[in-house]
């Protein structure tokens with residue numbers, strides 16, 4: 132994957148291929164196979180978690196990759212420090228997704244300092260995963276390249292809506308010139324379409340495509356009497 136252009140993601144579907152600690156699919160090889168399947172379905176990009184997964188998908192899949200490193204459970208856990216972000220970039224991610232909230236970061240750097248250091252150290256772009264409109268505006272001001280609604284409903288600032296947080300998405304799209312990517316609880320093609328209508332630059336879908344345990348649960352619940 133060379134000569135990455137953000138434009139290649141415009142209006143497209145990005146598939147997030149993640150399995151969580153202790154799950155049967157928590158294996159880089161498995162996630163690479165899931166990513167290769169997403170390519171066949173028409174994805175324009177892949178989002179993946181963990182250094183081993185990012186590295187293997189970078190080798191195997193000829194699509195731009197949004198990489199992240201989750202560390203910890205609560206608070207700032209999506210690529211929480213500059214060190215995590217640099218490792219993700221060095222593993223081959225064209226875009227590094229980092230916590231883009233206004234919360235204090237574990238390494239004491241500000242979001243702006245983190246972005247500046249990453250831009251100086253690597254060609255990777257920075258996606259700020261935000262949890263509210265105010266987060267998004269602050270992240271844009273801090274110099275990030277792309278904003279994602281990833282953390283809406285997970286930081287206490289926004290309700291955890293059944294589907295994507297279209298309100299934050301639409302407002303950030305209206306107020307910013309930066310690309311805003313819809314991510315988080317996009318569970319149906321109709322919701323993905325609504326995100327594009329709300330102005331999303333691209334749409335990330337994870338669970339509804341790549342997390343069979345959850346999808347099975349949806350169906351199991353539907354047939355239960």
Ligand SMILES: CC(=O)N[C@H](C=O)[C@@H](O)[C@H](O)[C@H](O)COP(=O)(O)O
Nearest residue numbers: 147281285315316317336337338339
């Ligand atoms: C909040 C958080 O930790 N989000 C993570 C970020 O990478 C992933 O667990 C999500 O699966 C991803 O954002 C895609 O969202 P959804 O799986 O809802 O389509």
